[in-house]
Every structure is written in structure tokens, then in C-alpha cells.
Amino acid sequence: MHAPISLSLIIFMTTLLSPSLSERCNPNDKKALLNIKKALNNPYILSSWNPDYDCCGWYCVDCDSTTNRINSLTIFAGDLPGQIPAAVGDLPYLETLMFHKLTNLTGPIQPSIANLKHLKSLDISWTNISGSVPDFISQLSNLTFLDLSFNSLSGSIPSSLSKLQNLDALHLDRNKLTGPIPDSFGKFKGQVPDLYLSHNQLSGKIPDSLGNMDFNAIDLSRNKLEGDASFLFGSNKTTFKVDLSRNMLEFNLSKVVFPKSLSSLDLNHNKLFGSIPEKMTSLSLQLFNVSYNRLCGKIPVGGSLQSFDYSTYFHNRCLCGAPLESCK
Ligand SMILES: *[C@@H]1O[C@H](CO)[C@@H](O)[C@H](O)[C@H]1NC(C)=O
Ligand SMILES: *[C@@H]1O[C@H](CO)[C@@H](O)[C@H](O)[C@H]1NC(C)=O
Ligand SMILES: *[C@@H]1O[C@H](CO)[C@@H](O)[C@H](O)[C@H]1NC(C)=O
Ligand SMILES: *[C@@H]1O[C@H](CO)[C@@H](O)[C@H](O)[C@H]1NC(C)=O
Ligand SMILES: *[C@@H]1O[C@H](CO)[C@@H](O)[C@H](O)[C@H]1NC(C)=O
Ligand SMILES: *[C@@H]1O[C@H](CO)[C@@H](O)[C@H](O)[C@H]1NC(C)=O
Numbered sequence: 009m010h011a012p013i014s015l016s017l018i019i020f021m022t023t024l025l026s027p028s029l030s031e032r033c034n035p036n037d038k039k040a041l042l043n044i045k046k047a048l049n050n051p052y053i054l055s056s057w058n059p060d061y062d063c064c065g066w067y068c069v070d071c072d073s074t075t076n077r078i079n080s081l082t083i084f085a086g087d088l089p090g091q092i093p094a095a096v097g098d099l100p101y102l103e104t105l106m107f108h109k110l111t112n113l114t115g116p117i118q119p120s121i122a123n124l125k126h127l128k129s130l131d132i133s134w135t136n137i138s139g140s141v142p143d144f145i146s147q148l149s150n151l152t153f154l155d156l157s158f159n160s161l162s163g164s165i166p167s168s169l170s171k172l173q174n175l176d177a178l179h180l181d182r183n184k185l186t187g188p189i190p191d192s193f194g195k196f197k198g199q200v201p202d203l204y205l206s207h208n209q210l211s212g213k214i215p216d217s218l219g220n221m222d223f224n225a226i227d228l229s230r231n232k233l234e235g236d237a238s239f240l241f242g243s244n245k246t247t248f249k250v251d252l253s254r255n256m257l258e259f260n261l262s263k264v265v266f267p268k269s270l271s272s273l274d275l276n277h278n279k280l281f282g283s284i285p286e287k288m289t290s291l292s293l294q295l296f297n298v299s300y301n302r303l304c305g306k307i308p309v310g311g312s313l314q315s316f317d318y319s320t321y322f323h324n325r326c327l328c329g330a331p332l333e334s335c336k
Contacts, residue, residue: 032071033063037078040098041069044081047093053086070104077101079126084108091115092137097123103150106131117142117156127151133179134158141180146171155179157204165190165205173198181206181227188212189228194220206230206251214240214257225249229274233257238264245269253277253297261303266291276300284327289313296320303327306335 041063045054056067063078064071070080078099089112096105097120105124107113108131116139117132127148138160145154146168154172157179164187165180172178178201185208193203194217202225210231218226219239224247226240233255240250245267254277262282266273272295280298283305293312297320304326307313318331328335 031062031064032076034077037071037099037101038063040095041066041078041081043095043098044093047095048088048090051086051088053083053088072101075101080104082106082108083110086110088113092118092121092132094118094120097121100124101126103127104129104131107135108132109134111136113137115139117145117161119144121145122147124148125150129153131155132159136160138162140164141166141169141185143168145169148172150174152176152199156183158182160184162186164188165210167192169193170196172196172201175199175201177202177204179204181208183208185210189214189218189233191215191217194218196221200224203227223247227251228255229253231255235259241266241270243267248272250274261285261298261301271295273297281325284308284313299323301325307332 041057042059045057063069064076068081068083069078071077072079079101081099081102082104084106088110091114092107096118100123102124103126105127113135115137117137122144128150130151133155140163141156141161143166146166151172152174153176161183162185165185167190170192176199181204189210194215200221200223203223204227206227206229208231210233213235214233214237216239222245229251234257236259237252237257238259241264243265246269247267248269249272251274253274256279258279260282261280262285264285266288270291271293273293274295274297276297277300280301280303283303284307286308289308289310291311296316299319299321300323303324307321307327307329314330321327321332
């Protein structure tokens with residue numbers, strides 16, 4: 009009499025408790041994730057990755073709401089010793105991959121990442137990965153965000169990165185990159201990314217081609233760049249941030265026409281000559297620094313130019329006028 013009730017109750021309970029009947033997780037994705045966990049020696053931050061539970065509920069991952077495929081793997085601020093596991097390449101529907109603030113993550117940028125054709129955001133930053141910036145990244149054509157900053161990457165910047173037509177931002181800053189800025193970085197088609205290349209050992213001249221680009225933000229500071237950079241500016245552009253500080257750039261500042269949009273301009277520690285153009289008084293600058301150059305003449309009066317203290321202007325050949333001493 010009671011048997012059917014008990015039986016349906018048992019079936020009901022089984023459905024609730026057994027992952028195999030209610031699980032969203034794709035078995036291939038689960039297998040890949042468990043391989044990643046194993047390759048990383050079962051780190052504490054991945055302790056929720058229990059094969060008895062639906063992987064769509066695990067920490068550090070997300071599943072697509074319709075396909076149930078893993079589309080995001082983001083691991084940050086934990087103790088992850090070792091290298092990026094090859095198994096990350098077995099999550100073919102990943103759109104977001106992040107390894108951030110993992111001091112003990114070493115080795116190269118995992119080659120199997122080349123398989124991740126759907127990637128939109130690749131962020132491997134503040135780790136100890138080394139080796140070169142791989143050429144294959146240029147084939148991840150849907151990338152909108154690429155951040156490889158604060159690592160120990162070396163070698164030169166692959167010119168192929170300019171093939172990425174949807175890139176909003178490119179961060180290669182704070183590495184050990186050498187060689188020139190690729191000429192191709194003046195030939196981004198489609199989206200022109202914000203360009204962050206600071207704190208490397210990039211050398212040579214900034215390619216003239218970069219003058220063709222209207223960057224929103226460009227930071228080339230703390231490298232070994234030389235020669236002209238005046239072509240990065242122009243009345244036509246909508247650039248708001250330019251940081252070229254601590255290089256060996258040498259050009260006549262008097263001749264530069266700055267875009268109206270410019271609000272942050274750092275040129276300190278270069279070899280700029282000439283004087284500060286009168287037209288700079290029409291800019292609304294929030295940050296401005298031309299210290300440690302070879303500038304001369306009177307600081308134009310007006311706009312935001314007197315809102316900065318002497319340290320914006322000090323250590324030049326013969327700049328004068330407020331906020332420095334008055335001209336003789
Ligand atoms: C990296 O590994 C060392 C040695 O095992 C450990 O002491 C340290 O806490 C780890 N770093 C992080 C950020 O977990
Ligand atoms: C790389 O590792 C060293 C110690 O091995 C550590 O001092 C440094 O902070 C690490 N770098 C990053 C970006 O975590
Ligand atoms: C790239 O993005 C477009 C637009 O979002 C999409 O239609 C296309 O399928 C994506 N390609 C890949 C390989 O994910
Ligand atoms: C403004 O931009 C157009 C198109 O990019 C260019 O042909 C023209 O020479 C520019 N004008 C100035 C004053 O830079
Ligand atoms: C810088 O350019 C200005 C304006 O064209 C010119 O008058 C000046 O002589 C130049 N300065 C130097 C040091 O070449
Ligand atoms: C300008 O840069 C110099 C050199 O780095 C620095 O000492 C000074 O504090 C800076 N001033 C401002 C206002 O940013």
C-alpha cells in the first residue's frame with residue numbers, strides 16, 4: 009500500500025541529491041576543470057571543485073545560461089604554484105580567462121590558449137609568468153581586452169597584435185619587453201585600443217605610423233624611446249591621456265598642437281626643447297608634468313597652467329614665470 013509512495017519519494021530524493029540527473033555542467037568541461045585542478049596540485053582556492061557537484065556551481069567559473077558551457081574562468085589572489093595548465097585549452101567556450109595576482113604562477117603563457125577562439129577577455133596579470141608574448145594571441149580575433157601587465161615577459165612585442173580589430177585595451181606594461189614598438193601599432197583597423205606599454209625596456213624611435221591613430225589613452229612611460237613624439241598629438245584627435253615620461257624623447261614642444269580633449273599629459277624626464285605653447289592655456293588639464301626637460305621661456309598665463317605647483321615645471325633649462333620665479 010505504501011510502497012508506491014516510498015518509491016516515488018526515493019526517486020524524488022535521488023533526483024535532488026544525485027548530480028547526474030540535474031547537473032547542468034557539460035561533462036567535457038567538468039573533466040577539463042578537474043584536470044586543471046589536478047595540474048595545480050589541488051590548491052585551496054579550488055576546493056569547491058568537487059566532482060560530486062555541478063561544475064556550474066563551482067567557484068571561479070561561470071556557465072553560459074543557455075548552452076551550460078563554461079564561459080569564464082577567473083582565478084585571483086590565491087596560492088597557485090606552478091604553470092598555467094594545458095587543460096585550459098580544453099574549455100573551448102571560454103570568453104573570459106583571468107589569472108590575476110598569483111605570485112607563484114610561473115612558466116610561459118600556455119600555448120593551448122590558442123584554442124580558445126571565443127575569448128573576449130584575456131587577463132594574466134601580476135603573476136610571475138615569463139617567456140615571450142606569443143604570436144598566436146593575434147588569432148584570438150574576438151578579444152576586446154588583453155592584459156598581460158605586471159609579469160616577467162621578455163622579448164619583443166609581436167607586430168601581429170594589430171590584427172585584433174575589436175581590442176579596446178592592450179596592457180603590456182610592467183614587463184621586461186625589449187626592441188621597438190611595432191610599426192603595425194599605427195595600423196590598427198577597427199577599434200583603436202588604449203595602449204599601455206610603460207615600464208619595459210622598449211627602445212628606438214616611436215614609429216611615425218602611430219601618428220595616424222587616434223588613441224584615447226597612450227602610456228609609453230619608463231622605456232628607452234628616443235626621437236620625436238610630437239606626431240602623437242594634433243588638433244584633430246580625441247586623446248585624453250598621454251604619458252611619455254622617463255624616456256629619451258627629443259622634440260620642440262613649441263610646435264606641438266594639442267587636442268582639446270587632453271586632460272592628462274606627462275612628459276617629465278625627456279629631452280624636450282623649445283617652450284610651452286600659448287595655446288596650452290585653452291586645455292583643461294587635470295595632470296600636467298614637463299619637469300626634467302630642456303624647456304625655456306615664459307610659462308603662458310591662463311587655463312589650468314598655474315593650477316600646478318613648481319614641480320610640474322622644475323629642472324628645465326630656463327622656464328620662468330608662475331608658478332616658477334618671474335622672468336628676468
Ligand atoms: C608562494 O609560495 C611560497 C612558498 O611555498 C609561499 O610561502 C607563499 O605564501 C606563496 N605566495 C602566495 C601569494 O600565496
Ligand atoms: C615574483 O616572485 C617574486 C619572488 O619569487 C616576488 O617577489 C614577486 O613579487 C613576484 N612578482 C609578482 C608580480 O607577483
Ligand atoms: C565573435 O563575436 C561575434 C560577435 O559577437 C560573434 O558573432 C562570433 O560568433 C564570435 N566568434 C567567436 C569565434 O566566438
Ligand atoms: C585631420 O584628420 C584628417 C583625417 O584623419 C586628416 O586628413 C587631416 O589632415 C587632419 N587635419 C589636421 C589639421 O591634422
Ligand atoms: C622651436 O619651434 C619654434 C616655433 O617653430 C621656433 O621658433 C624655435 O626656434 C624652435 N626652437 C628650437 C630650439 O629649435
Ligand atoms: C612631476 O614629475 C617629477 C619627476 O617625476 C616629480 O618629482 C614631480 O613631483 C611631479 N610633479 C607633479 C605636479 O606631478
